[in-house]
Amino acid sequence: MSPPVPPLAGFFVRVFRSASSSAKNFHFLDATFSSCCPICRPLHGKINKARVGVMIRKNAGAKLAMSVFCIVFFAGSSIAHAVPRPSPRPENKPIYLSYKQEVTCLAEAVYFEARGEPVEGQKAVARVVLNRVDSAFYPDTICDVVYQNDHMKNACQFSFACDDIPKRVKEFDAFKKAQIIATKIFECDQACREREHPVGRSTHYHADFVHPRWANKLERTGKVGRHIFYYTASM
Structure with a gap:
Protein backbone atom coordinates (compact mmCIF):
# COMPACT_ATOMS: atom_id res chain seq x y z
CA MET A 1 0.00 0.00 0.00
CA VAL A 83 1.86 27.68 15.65
CA PRO A 84 3.07 30.77 17.56
CA ARG A 85 6.72 30.87 18.53
CA PRO A 86 7.10 30.03 22.25
CA SER A 87 8.71 32.65 24.43
CA PRO A 88 12.06 31.66 26.00
CA ARG A 89 11.87 30.23 29.51
CA PRO A 90 13.31 32.64 32.09
CA GLU A 91 16.50 31.43 33.76
CA ASN A 92 15.25 32.34 37.23
CA LYS A 93 11.71 31.08 37.40
CA PRO A 94 9.70 32.98 40.01
CA ILE A 95 8.48 31.02 43.02
CA TYR A 96 4.97 31.74 44.24
CA LEU A 97 4.52 30.78 47.88
CA SER A 98 1.49 30.39 50.09
CA TYR A 99 2.14 31.98 53.48
CA LYS A 100 -0.36 29.69 55.21
CA GLN A 101 1.02 26.55 53.58
CA GLU A 102 4.63 27.46 54.36
CA VAL A 103 3.89 28.16 58.03
CA THR A 104 1.87 24.95 58.26
CA CYS A 105 4.76 22.88 56.91
CA LEU A 106 7.12 24.56 59.37
CA ALA A 107 4.71 23.90 62.26
CA GLU A 108 4.46 20.25 61.23
CA ALA A 109 8.25 19.93 61.33
CA VAL A 110 8.35 21.49 64.80
CA TYR A 111 5.47 19.35 66.06
CA PHE A 112 6.56 15.97 64.73
CA GLU A 113 10.28 16.49 65.30
CA ALA A 114 10.42 18.40 68.59
CA ARG A 115 7.06 18.77 70.35
CA GLY A 116 8.58 17.23 73.50
CA GLU A 117 11.50 19.68 73.48
CA PRO A 118 11.72 23.02 75.32
CA VAL A 119 10.69 26.17 73.44
CA GLU A 120 14.31 26.99 72.51
CA GLY A 121 14.73 23.48 71.13
CA GLN A 122 11.60 23.81 68.99
CA LYS A 123 12.77 27.21 67.73
CA ALA A 124 16.13 25.69 66.82
CA VAL A 125 14.47 22.98 64.73
CA ALA A 126 12.40 25.61 62.92
CA ARG A 127 15.54 27.65 62.32
CA VAL A 128 17.30 24.65 60.76
CA VAL A 129 14.48 24.41 58.22
CA LEU A 130 14.71 28.10 57.31
CA ASN A 131 18.51 27.98 57.13
CA ARG A 132 18.19 25.19 54.59
CA VAL A 133 15.74 27.24 52.55
CA ASP A 134 18.42 29.94 52.41
CA SER A 135 21.07 27.44 51.37
CA ALA A 136 21.90 26.70 47.73
CA PHE A 137 22.12 22.98 48.58
CA TYR A 138 18.43 22.58 49.45
CA PRO A 139 15.02 23.39 47.92
CA ASP A 140 13.71 26.95 47.84
CA THR A 141 10.54 26.52 49.89
CA ILE A 142 9.82 25.38 53.45
CA CYS A 143 7.47 22.60 52.39
CA ASP A 144 9.99 21.23 49.88
CA VAL A 145 12.74 21.29 52.51
CA VAL A 146 10.63 19.60 55.19
CA TYR A 147 9.37 16.85 52.86
CA GLN A 148 12.49 16.43 50.73
CA ASN A 149 12.89 12.75 49.73
CA ASP A 150 9.79 11.80 51.70
CA HIS A 151 9.29 8.94 49.22
CA MET A 152 12.49 7.26 50.47
CA LYS A 153 11.76 5.27 53.61
CA ASN A 154 14.07 6.22 56.47
CA ALA A 155 16.28 8.16 54.05
CA CYS A 156 14.65 11.58 53.96
CA GLN A 157 15.91 14.79 55.58
CA PHE A 158 13.46 14.84 58.52
CA SER A 159 12.69 11.39 59.86
CA PHE A 160 8.99 11.96 60.54
CA ALA A 161 8.39 12.52 56.80
CA CYS A 162 9.40 8.99 55.74
CA ASP A 163 9.00 6.69 58.74
CA ASP A 164 5.67 5.25 57.53
CA ILE A 165 3.91 6.54 60.65
CA PRO A 166 0.66 8.38 59.84
CA LYS A 167 1.06 12.15 60.15
CA ARG A 168 -1.88 12.77 62.47
CA VAL A 169 -1.95 15.57 65.00
CA LYS A 170 -3.19 14.11 68.28
CA GLU A 171 -1.86 16.66 70.75
CA PHE A 172 -3.71 19.79 69.69
CA ASP A 173 -2.24 22.06 72.35
CA ALA A 174 1.25 21.02 71.30
CA PHE A 175 0.44 21.66 67.64
CA LYS A 176 -1.00 25.09 68.45
CA LYS A 177 2.24 25.86 70.27
CA ALA A 178 4.21 24.65 67.26
CA GLN A 179 2.16 26.95 64.99
CA ILE A 180 2.95 29.96 67.20
CA ILE A 181 6.66 29.12 67.20
CA ALA A 182 6.67 28.53 63.44
CA THR A 183 4.96 31.87 62.79
CA LYS A 184 7.42 33.78 64.99
CA ILE A 185 10.46 32.13 63.40
CA PHE A 186 9.06 32.61 59.90
CA GLU A 187 8.54 36.34 60.51
CA CYS A 188 11.83 36.83 62.38
CA ASP A 189 13.98 39.58 60.83
CA GLN A 190 17.74 40.03 61.12
CA ALA A 191 17.54 41.81 64.49
CA CYS A 192 15.38 39.00 65.80
CA ARG A 193 17.83 36.38 64.54
CA GLU A 194 20.71 38.05 66.39
CA ARG A 195 18.85 37.47 69.67
CA GLU A 196 18.32 33.78 68.98
CA HIS A 197 20.06 30.91 70.68
CA PRO A 198 23.63 30.25 69.46
CA VAL A 199 22.39 27.19 67.58
CA GLY A 200 20.28 29.52 65.39
CA ARG A 201 22.69 29.24 62.46
CA SER A 202 22.54 25.44 62.40
CA THR A 203 21.76 23.45 59.27
CA HIS A 204 21.66 19.95 60.78
CA TYR A 205 20.72 18.21 64.02
CA HIS A 206 20.16 14.74 65.42
CA ALA A 207 18.91 13.19 68.64
CA ASP A 208 21.52 12.64 71.31
CA PHE A 209 20.95 8.89 71.39
CA VAL A 210 22.22 8.39 67.82
CA HIS A 211 25.48 9.30 66.10
CA PRO A 212 25.19 9.59 62.30
CA ARG A 213 28.33 9.36 60.17
CA TRP A 214 28.01 12.92 58.87
CA ALA A 215 28.23 14.43 62.37
CA ASN A 216 32.03 14.26 62.48
CA LYS A 217 32.30 16.32 59.30
CA LEU A 218 30.27 19.31 60.54
CA GLU A 219 30.81 22.09 63.04
CA ARG A 220 28.93 21.47 66.26
CA THR A 221 26.99 24.54 67.38
CA GLY A 222 25.46 23.28 70.60
CA LYS A 223 22.84 21.14 72.26
CA VAL A 224 19.29 22.04 73.26
CA GLY A 225 17.16 19.44 74.99
CA ARG A 226 17.75 16.05 73.37
CA HIS A 227 19.00 17.47 70.05
CA ILE A 228 22.59 18.22 69.05
CA PHE A 229 22.96 20.88 66.33
CA TYR A 230 25.57 21.41 63.63
CA TYR A 231 26.48 23.90 60.92
CA THR A 232 27.98 23.58 57.46
CA ALA A 233 28.06 25.83 54.43
CA SER A 234 28.87 23.07 51.97
CA MET A 235 26.13 20.45 52.28
Whole structure:
Protein backbone atom coordinates (compact mmCIF):
# COMPACT_ATOMS: atom_id res chain seq x y z
CA MET A 1 0.00 0.00 0.00
CA SER A 2 1.37 3.41 -0.95
CA PRO A 3 1.79 5.92 1.86
CA PRO A 4 -0.99 8.50 2.25
CA VAL A 5 -0.40 11.85 0.60
CA PRO A 6 -0.52 14.87 2.93
CA PRO A 7 -3.46 17.20 2.27
CA LEU A 8 -1.36 20.05 0.91
CA ALA A 9 0.75 17.75 -1.26
CA GLY A 10 -2.40 16.07 -2.57
CA PHE A 11 -3.80 19.44 -3.49
CA PHE A 12 -0.70 20.24 -5.58
CA VAL A 13 -0.98 16.85 -7.29
CA ARG A 14 -4.57 17.60 -8.27
CA VAL A 15 -3.52 21.04 -9.56
CA PHE A 16 -0.82 19.69 -11.83
CA ARG A 17 -2.97 16.84 -13.07
CA SER A 18 -5.68 19.28 -13.96
CA ALA A 19 -3.16 21.54 -15.68
CA SER A 20 -2.33 18.73 -18.11
CA SER A 21 -5.92 18.38 -19.24
CA SER A 22 -7.62 20.44 -21.94
CA ALA A 23 -10.16 23.21 -21.56
CA LYS A 24 -11.43 21.87 -18.24
CA ASN A 25 -8.24 22.96 -16.51
CA PHE A 26 -9.05 26.62 -17.12
CA HIS A 27 -12.20 26.38 -14.99
CA PHE A 28 -10.28 24.58 -12.28
CA LEU A 29 -7.51 27.16 -12.25
CA ASP A 30 -10.04 29.99 -12.25
CA ALA A 31 -11.66 28.52 -9.15
CA THR A 32 -8.31 27.79 -7.50
CA PHE A 33 -6.91 31.24 -8.15
CA SER A 34 -9.99 33.06 -6.88
CA SER A 35 -10.73 30.92 -3.83
CA CYS A 36 -7.38 29.75 -2.47
CA CYS A 37 -7.06 32.78 -0.18
CA PRO A 38 -8.91 36.05 0.50
CA ILE A 39 -5.87 38.11 -0.49
CA CYS A 40 -5.93 36.71 -4.03
CA ARG A 41 -9.60 37.42 -4.76
CA PRO A 42 -9.28 41.18 -5.37
CA LEU A 43 -6.19 40.55 -7.49
CA HIS A 44 -8.08 37.99 -9.54
CA GLY A 45 -10.88 40.43 -10.23
CA LYS A 46 -8.52 43.18 -11.34
CA ILE A 47 -6.56 40.83 -13.59
CA ASN A 48 -9.68 39.55 -15.28
CA LYS A 49 -10.79 43.10 -16.06
CA ALA A 50 -7.40 44.05 -17.52
CA ARG A 51 -5.79 42.96 -20.73
CA VAL A 52 -3.30 40.93 -18.72
CA GLY A 53 -6.22 38.85 -17.53
CA VAL A 54 -7.00 37.85 -21.11
CA MET A 55 -3.44 36.70 -21.59
CA ILE A 56 -3.47 34.71 -18.37
CA ARG A 57 -6.72 33.01 -19.26
CA LYS A 58 -5.11 31.91 -22.51
CA ASN A 59 -1.97 30.77 -20.79
CA ALA A 60 -2.56 27.85 -18.43
CA GLY A 61 1.08 27.78 -17.31
CA ALA A 62 1.05 31.39 -16.11
CA LYS A 63 -2.22 30.95 -14.28
CA LEU A 64 -1.01 27.70 -12.77
CA ALA A 65 2.10 29.47 -11.42
CA MET A 66 0.01 32.26 -9.86
CA SER A 67 -2.36 29.69 -8.33
CA VAL A 68 0.51 27.73 -6.80
CA PHE A 69 2.02 30.97 -5.43
CA CYS A 70 -1.28 31.87 -3.83
CA ILE A 71 -1.65 28.41 -2.28
CA VAL A 72 1.89 28.47 -0.85
CA PHE A 73 1.38 31.98 0.53
CA PHE A 74 -1.90 31.03 2.18
CA ALA A 75 -0.51 27.77 3.62
CA GLY A 76 2.54 29.54 5.04
CA SER A 77 0.42 32.25 6.60
CA SER A 78 -1.91 29.70 8.19
CA ILE A 79 0.94 27.71 9.69
CA ALA A 80 2.59 30.85 11.02
CA HIS A 81 -0.59 31.90 12.80
CA ALA A 82 -1.51 28.40 14.01
CA VAL A 83 1.86 27.68 15.65
CA PRO A 84 3.07 30.77 17.56
CA ARG A 85 6.72 30.87 18.53
CA PRO A 86 7.10 30.03 22.25
CA SER A 87 8.71 32.65 24.43
CA PRO A 88 12.06 31.66 26.00
CA ARG A 89 11.87 30.23 29.51
CA PRO A 90 13.31 32.64 32.09
CA GLU A 91 16.50 31.43 33.76
CA ASN A 92 15.25 32.34 37.23
CA LYS A 93 11.71 31.08 37.40
CA PRO A 94 9.70 32.98 40.01
CA ILE A 95 8.48 31.02 43.02
CA TYR A 96 4.97 31.74 44.24
CA LEU A 97 4.52 30.78 47.88
CA SER A 98 1.49 30.39 50.09
CA TYR A 99 2.14 31.98 53.48
CA LYS A 100 -0.36 29.69 55.21
CA GLN A 101 1.02 26.55 53.58
CA GLU A 102 4.63 27.46 54.36
CA VAL A 103 3.89 28.16 58.03
CA THR A 104 1.87 24.95 58.26
CA CYS A 105 4.76 22.88 56.91
CA LEU A 106 7.12 24.56 59.37
CA ALA A 107 4.71 23.90 62.26
CA GLU A 108 4.46 20.25 61.23
CA ALA A 109 8.25 19.93 61.33
CA VAL A 110 8.35 21.49 64.80
CA TYR A 111 5.47 19.35 66.06
CA PHE A 112 6.56 15.97 64.73
CA GLU A 113 10.28 16.49 65.30
CA ALA A 114 10.42 18.40 68.59
CA ARG A 115 7.06 18.77 70.35
CA GLY A 116 8.58 17.23 73.50
CA GLU A 117 11.50 19.68 73.48
CA PRO A 118 11.72 23.02 75.32
CA VAL A 119 10.69 26.17 73.44
CA GLU A 120 14.31 26.99 72.51
CA GLY A 121 14.73 23.48 71.13
CA GLN A 122 11.60 23.81 68.99
CA LYS A 123 12.77 27.21 67.73
CA ALA A 124 16.13 25.69 66.82
CA VAL A 125 14.47 22.98 64.73
CA ALA A 126 12.40 25.61 62.92
CA ARG A 127 15.54 27.65 62.32
CA VAL A 128 17.30 24.65 60.76
CA VAL A 129 14.48 24.41 58.22
CA LEU A 130 14.71 28.10 57.31
CA ASN A 131 18.51 27.98 57.13
CA ARG A 132 18.19 25.19 54.59
CA VAL A 133 15.74 27.24 52.55
CA ASP A 134 18.42 29.94 52.41
CA SER A 135 21.07 27.44 51.37
CA ALA A 136 21.90 26.70 47.73
CA PHE A 137 22.12 22.98 48.58
CA TYR A 138 18.43 22.58 49.45
CA PRO A 139 15.02 23.39 47.92
CA ASP A 140 13.71 26.95 47.84
CA THR A 141 10.54 26.52 49.89
CA ILE A 142 9.82 25.38 53.45
CA CYS A 143 7.47 22.60 52.39
CA ASP A 144 9.99 21.23 49.88
CA VAL A 145 12.74 21.29 52.51
CA VAL A 146 10.63 19.60 55.19
CA TYR A 147 9.37 16.85 52.86
CA GLN A 148 12.49 16.43 50.73
CA ASN A 149 12.89 12.75 49.73
CA ASP A 150 9.79 11.80 51.70
CA HIS A 151 9.29 8.94 49.22
CA MET A 152 12.49 7.26 50.47
CA LYS A 153 11.76 5.27 53.61
CA ASN A 154 14.07 6.22 56.47
CA ALA A 155 16.28 8.16 54.05
CA CYS A 156 14.65 11.58 53.96
CA GLN A 157 15.91 14.79 55.58
CA PHE A 158 13.46 14.84 58.52
CA SER A 159 12.69 11.39 59.86
CA PHE A 160 8.99 11.96 60.54
CA ALA A 161 8.39 12.52 56.80
CA CYS A 162 9.40 8.99 55.74
CA ASP A 163 9.00 6.69 58.74
CA ASP A 164 5.67 5.25 57.53
CA ILE A 165 3.91 6.54 60.65
CA PRO A 166 0.66 8.38 59.84
CA LYS A 167 1.06 12.15 60.15
CA ARG A 168 -1.88 12.77 62.47
CA VAL A 169 -1.95 15.57 65.00
CA LYS A 170 -3.19 14.11 68.28
CA GLU A 171 -1.86 16.66 70.75
CA PHE A 172 -3.71 19.79 69.69
CA ASP A 173 -2.24 22.06 72.35
CA ALA A 174 1.25 21.02 71.30
CA PHE A 175 0.44 21.66 67.64
CA LYS A 176 -1.00 25.09 68.45
CA LYS A 177 2.24 25.86 70.27
CA ALA A 178 4.21 24.65 67.26
CA GLN A 179 2.16 26.95 64.99
CA ILE A 180 2.95 29.96 67.20
CA ILE A 181 6.66 29.12 67.20
CA ALA A 182 6.67 28.53 63.44
CA THR A 183 4.96 31.87 62.79
CA LYS A 184 7.42 33.78 64.99
CA ILE A 185 10.46 32.13 63.40
CA PHE A 186 9.06 32.61 59.90
CA GLU A 187 8.54 36.34 60.51
CA CYS A 188 11.83 36.83 62.38
CA ASP A 189 13.98 39.58 60.83
CA GLN A 190 17.74 40.03 61.12
CA ALA A 191 17.54 41.81 64.49
CA CYS A 192 15.38 39.00 65.80
CA ARG A 193 17.83 36.38 64.54
CA GLU A 194 20.71 38.05 66.39
CA ARG A 195 18.85 37.47 69.67
CA GLU A 196 18.32 33.78 68.98
CA HIS A 197 20.06 30.91 70.68
CA PRO A 198 23.63 30.25 69.46
CA VAL A 199 22.39 27.19 67.58
CA GLY A 200 20.28 29.52 65.39
CA ARG A 201 22.69 29.24 62.46
CA SER A 202 22.54 25.44 62.40
CA THR A 203 21.76 23.45 59.27
CA HIS A 204 21.66 19.95 60.78
CA TYR A 205 20.72 18.21 64.02
CA HIS A 206 20.16 14.74 65.42
CA ALA A 207 18.91 13.19 68.64
CA ASP A 208 21.52 12.64 71.31
CA PHE A 209 20.95 8.89 71.39
CA VAL A 210 22.22 8.39 67.82
CA HIS A 211 25.48 9.30 66.10
CA PRO A 212 25.19 9.59 62.30
CA ARG A 213 28.33 9.36 60.17
CA TRP A 214 28.01 12.92 58.87
CA ALA A 215 28.23 14.43 62.37
CA ASN A 216 32.03 14.26 62.48
CA LYS A 217 32.30 16.32 59.30
CA LEU A 218 30.27 19.31 60.54
CA GLU A 219 30.81 22.09 63.04
CA ARG A 220 28.93 21.47 66.26
CA THR A 221 26.99 24.54 67.38
CA GLY A 222 25.46 23.28 70.60
CA LYS A 223 22.84 21.14 72.26
CA VAL A 224 19.29 22.04 73.26
CA GLY A 225 17.16 19.44 74.99
CA ARG A 226 17.75 16.05 73.37
CA HIS A 227 19.00 17.47 70.05
CA ILE A 228 22.59 18.22 69.05
CA PHE A 229 22.96 20.88 66.33
CA TYR A 230 25.57 21.41 63.63
CA TYR A 231 26.48 23.90 60.92
CA THR A 232 27.98 23.58 57.46
CA ALA A 233 28.06 25.83 54.43
CA SER A 234 28.87 23.07 51.97
CA MET A 235 26.13 20.45 52.28
